[in-house]
Amino acid sequence: MKMSDVAKMANVSPATVSRVLSNPELVSKKTRDKVLEVINQVNYQPHIVARQFRTKETKTILAVVPDITSAFFSEVLRGIEHTAIREGYQVILGDTENSVERENDYINLLLQKQVDGMLLLTARLEKEKLEELAEHFPIVLACEYIDGLNVPTVSIDNISAARKATEHLIKLGHERVAHICGPMNVILGRDRLRGFRQAMMSHDLDVDPSYIQEGGNESLESGYNQMMKLLALETPPTGVFVYNDEMAMGAMKAVKNSGLRIPEDIAIVGFDNLKMASVVEPHLTSIDQPKYKIGQKAMSILIQKINKEKITKQSFVMKDHLFIRQSCGGQSFVSSSEQKT
Amino acid sequence: MKMSDVAKMANVSPATVSRVLSNPELVSKKTRDKVLEVINQVNYQPHIVARQFRTKETKTILAVVPDITSAFFSEVLRGIEHTAIREGYQVILGDTENSVERENDYINLLLQKQVDGMLLLTARLEKEKLEELAEHFPIVLACEYIDGLNVPTVSIDNISAARKATEHLIKLGHERVAHICGPMNVILGRDRLRGFRQAMMSHDLDVDPSYIQEGGNESLESGYNQMMKLLALETPPTGVFVYNDEMAMGAMKAVKNSGLRIPEDIAIVGFDNLKMASVVEPHLTSIDQPKYKIGQKAMSILIQKINKEKITKQSFVMKDHLFIRQSCGGQSFVSSSEQKT
DNA sequence: ATTTTTCTTGAAATTCATTACAAGAATGAT
DNA sequence: ATCATTCTTGTAATGAATTTCAAGAAAAAT
Numbered sequence: 001m002k003m004s005d006v007a008k009m010a011n012v013s014p015a016t017v018s019r020v021l022s023n024p025e026l027v028s029k030k031t032r033d034k035v036l037e038v039i040n041q042v043n044y045q046p047h048i049v050a051r052q053f054r055t056k057e058t059k060t061i062l063a064v065v066p067d068i069t070s071a072f073f074s075e076v077l078r079g080i081e082h083t084a085i086r087e088g089y090q091v092i093l094g095d096t097e098n099s100v101e102r103e104n105d106y107i108n109l110l111l112q113k114q115v116d117g118m119l120l121l122t123a124r125l126e127k128e129k130l131e132e133l134a135e136h137f138p139i140v141l142a143c144e145y146i147d148g149l150n151v152p153t154v155s156i157d158n159i160s161a162a163r164k165a166t167e168h169l170i171k172l173g174h175e176r177v178a179h180i181c182g183p184m185n186v187i188l189g190r191d192r193l194r195g196f197r198q199a200m201m202s203h204d205l206d207v208d209p210s211y212i213q214e215g216g217n218e219s220l221e222s223g224y225n226q227m228m229k230l231l232a233l234e235t236p237p238t239g240v241f242v243y244n245d246e247m248a249m250g251a252m253k254a255v256k257n258s259g260l261r262i263p264e265d266i267a268i269v270g271f272d273n274l275k276m277a278s279v280v281e282p283h284l285t286s287i288d289q290p291k292y293k294i295g296q297k298a299m300s301i302l303i304q305k306i307n308k309e310k311i312t313k314q315s316f317v318m319k320d321h322l323f324i325r326q327s328c329g330g331q332s333f334v335s336s337s338e339q340k341t
Numbered sequence: 342m343k344m345s346d347v348a349k350m351a352n353v354s355p356a357t358v359s360r361v362l363s364n365p366e367l368v369s370k371k372t373r374d375k376v377l378e379v380i381n382q383v384n385y386q387p388h389i390v391a392r393q394f395r396t397k398e399t400k401t402i403l404a405v406v407p408d409i410t411s412a413f414f415s416e417v418l419r420g421i422e423h424t425a426i427r428e429g430y431q432v433i434l435g436d437t438e439n440s441v442e443r444e445n446d447y448i449n450l451l452l453q454k455q456v457d458g459m460l461l462l463t464a465r466l467e468k469e470k471l472e473e474l475a476e477h478f479p480i481v482l483a484c485e486y487i488d489g490l491n492v493p494t495v496s497i498d499n500i501s502a503a504r505k506a507t508e509h510l511i512k513l514g515h516e517r518v519a520h521i522c523g524p525m526n527v528i529l530g531r532d533r534l535r536g537f538r539q540a541m542m543s544h545d546l547d548v549d550p551s552y553i554q555e556g557g558n559e560s561l562e563s564g565y566n567q568m569m570k571l572l573a574l575e576t577p578p579t580g581v582f583v584y585n586d587e588m589a590m591g592a593m594k595a596v597k598n599s600g601l602r603i604p605e606d607i608a609i610v611g612f613d614n615l616k617m618a619s620v621v622e623p624h625l626t627s628i629d630q631p632k633y634k635i636g637q638k639a640m641s642i643l644i645q646k647i648n649k650e651k652i653t654k655q656s657f658v659m660k661d662h663l664f665i666r667q668s669c670g671g672q673s674f675v676s677s678s679e680q681k682t
Numbered sequence: 683a684t685t686t687t688t689c690t691t692g693a694a695a696t697t698c699a700t701t702a703c704a705a706g707a708a709t710g711a712t
Numbered sequence: 713a714t715c716a717t718t719c720t721t722g723t724a725a726t727g728a729a730t731t732t733c734a735a736g737a738a739a740a741a742t
Contacts, residue, residue, distance in 0.1 A: 001696095002698060002699085003699060003700095004698080004699090010596055012721075012722085013721065013722045013723075014698090014700090015699095015700080015701075015720075015721090015722060015723080015724095016720085017699090018699060018700055018701085019700095019701095019720095019721090021699095022699095022700080024719095026719090026720080027720075027721085028719075028721090030721060031720080031721080032728075045449075045453050045454075046453060046698090046699070047454055047697085047698055047699070048453040048454060048455045048699095049393050049394050049399065049455065049697095049698085049699095050697070050698035050700090051392060051393055051398075051700075052390050052394075052699095053390050053393075053697085053698080053699080053700095053727065053728075053729090054698075054700045054701085054726080054727060055457070055699085055700070055701050055727095056390075057725080058390065059431075068415045068418055068419060068422075069412065069416055070415075071412065071418060073409070074409045074410040074411075074415060076410055077434075077436075077438065078409060078410060081409075081434070081436055091433065091434055092401070092431055092432065092434070092451070093418075093422070093432055093434040094420055095418075095419065107643065108386075111386045111433070112386050112387060112388065112389040113386075113389060113594055114389045114431075116596075125699055130687045136351055138395045161410055165700080177616055178427040195694075201540055203712065220616065220620065238443075240344050249617075249620050253620060256622065275561065276617055276620075279560075279561065279590050279591075279594060279617075279621065280620065280621060280622070281597065281621070281622050283654040315715060332474065343727090343728055343729080344711075344728065344729060344730095345728080346728090353691075353692085354692045354693075354695095355692090355728085355729075355730090356691070356692060356693080356717065356730080356731075357690085358729095359689060359730055359731085360691090360730090360731095363731095367689085367690080368690075368691085369689075369691090371692060372690075372691080387728085387729075388726085388727090388728055388729065389729095389732090390729095391697095391727070392701095392728080392729055392730075392731040393729095394697060394698075394727090394728080394729075394730095395728080395729050395730045396697090396729085396730065396731095397698055410687095444722035459731080475691065602686080646697075664686095664722085
């Protein structure tokens with residue numbers, strides 16, 4: 001059943017049927033009703049691929065994430081999807097599982113015009129390649145970013161957020177503060193380390209090199225292992241800022257398994273403010289990223305790009321917020337309203 | 342740059358270029374190399390939508406999930422995506438956020454031929470509608486299912502798994518066993534309740550109606566609230582089987598907030614075996630669903646359907662497994678290898 | 683060397699909706 | 713009543729690949 005069949009049945013031209021579907025105001029009420037009746041009667045569904053082919057729009061965008069199993073990204077994705085659907089777009093999901101090659105593979109969807117634009121929630125590609133690509137296709141970065149990149153980017157200020165997290169520990173009196181790093185090949189890993197260093201420096205605190213635990217991936221297990229190494233030191237830290245909540249939960253597990261208490265023996269701050277942060281015991285103090293909003297914002301900028309609107313700013317920095325809970329002490333009571341956070 | 346341009350440059354017909362791309366064995370080595378050289382030289386990318394239009398295949402499938410933010414589904418999704426990519430398919434993600442209307446909306450992608458098939462990880466539609474749809478389009482259900490539905494379905498046996506979970510509590514000596522239910526409008530909610538009832542019955546244990554906590558959604562908060570109600574009873578239960586891990590974690594929070602201990606005062610069993618189950622304290626005993634495998638299996642059946650292969654079985658029941666941890670007592674030590682689970 | 687078979691290749695049709703353009707009808711202005 | 717303007721509709725071109733069919737070339741068989 002195609003448009004021309006509907007046209008015949010309604011005694012109009014295919015052009016008119018097309019107009020009824022996409023520009024109904026161009027068709028007289030009488031004709032329109034006649035056509036709509038036939039459409040309903042035969043249950044006609046336009047062949048969208050044919051439309052896409054003709055209009056050169058797929059109304060589909062690609063969202064590339066480094067890890068779909070991460071609670072962080074699924075919130076961002078929801079922000080993306082809501083905005084996408086509201087604007088009539090579909091979302092294709094591309095999970096790279098932290099692999100640059102797979103990130104590269106997804107670019108083909110753009111080159112082959114299968115999607116109208118791309119949202120990168122990971123940025124491990126080379127800067128030049130990405131910029132070159134962004135000249136020809138609508139691309140927006142979110143969460144991760146590349147320094148000085150000439151492509152719209154939505155994220156928080158990771159350095160200052162990490163500084164804030166570290167300073168929270170310092171203000172609570174900790175002097176032996178350590179950092180469990182994220183992956184150093186990702187800018188977020190480097191930024192959060194940088195923020196940590198800045199905070200220590202500006203409070204005239206030494207950073208023992210063994211207090212900086214690099215290595216491993218972003219997993220819970222990695223957080224566990226790195227905390228174990230810190231605990232094995234002759235003088236372990238009393239406060240630890242961890243790259244993200246998932247690793248922080250691994251780190252907490254390590255502390256508890258070692259028979260130590262949080263926050264009395266070791267205070268911990270995480271990053272991302274996952275839902276789980278207020279479920280684990282003790283509740284985890286953490287930097288909140290406005291995940292849903294980041295997704296929304298990134299998607300709406302992408303749509304602007306697709307519509308060839310001029311984007312004046314290239315960098316959109318969202319507000320982060322330190323949620324103080326029990327894992328650092330200094331506040332031991334969590335109100336019942338907090339559990340809804 | 343289109344195929345005909347490449348053809349001209351290589352002094353061949355467009356048909357030959359097409360064959361080089363999709364059936365290279367039909368083209369002589371000499372011609373093939375010549376064409377490939379031009380393709381590389383001008384960096385030609387075929388227009389995939391045009392191909393889709395012509396071949397009536399999009400090589401894209403739709404995966405409809407009730408909630409992308411759930412840790413459970415993201416694992417299943419990964420199984421789906423791996424298999425999809427291996428077979429040359431893209432995955433469009435449809436998040437319904439537990440709404441039947443949105444589930445319905447996604448069906449349009451099928452009707453309009455935007456996808457070659459659909460994977461439903463939720464099944465709130467009417468049976469007849471779904472069966473009718475499945476006659477015309479490749480559809481596979483996973484995780485959820487509909488009784489007696491004539492559409493391939495991949496899932497575990499929820500009733501027997503729930504029975505197993507409940508029996509674990511009973512075997513540990515609990516007689517006052519309660520169930521915190523999932524949503525009753527979802528078959529999984531009803532099944533797990535049924536399994537709970539069966540286990541109680543077959544051990545001649547009464548089920549106090551107030552021990553069956555219905556209502557609410559699948560969220561952590563709901564688990565918290567329902568456990569609070571159980572604790573408020575004159576004689577609270579000593580063991581609780583909770584619909585899923587997320588709710589179980591909410592329930593654990595309620596127990597702890599009430600100053601009670603797990604498992605000494607209240608033993609808890611969850612369902613799904615999320616990664617978090619072995620992070621929360623105490624580690625949560627839970628029924629494992631082979632999430633990744635379910636995704637894999639469902640996707641490969643879908644591909645078989647797309648390829649019009651005959652599927653003999655309609656129901657694929659995967660193995661579940663009870664992971665015994667600390668939340669029920671009876672085993673207090675968790676080996677270090679377990680933490681990798 | 684001739685016939686048969688298999689390999690290669692190209693011409694042209696096909697997929698289905700959109701849209702520029704033009705023409706005719708209807709409305710409004712004078 | 714006539715002309716100008718606006719509305720409505722249809723004709724036909726268009727997009728970029730794939731694929732059927734046929735023809736000519738090459739290889740194999742006799």
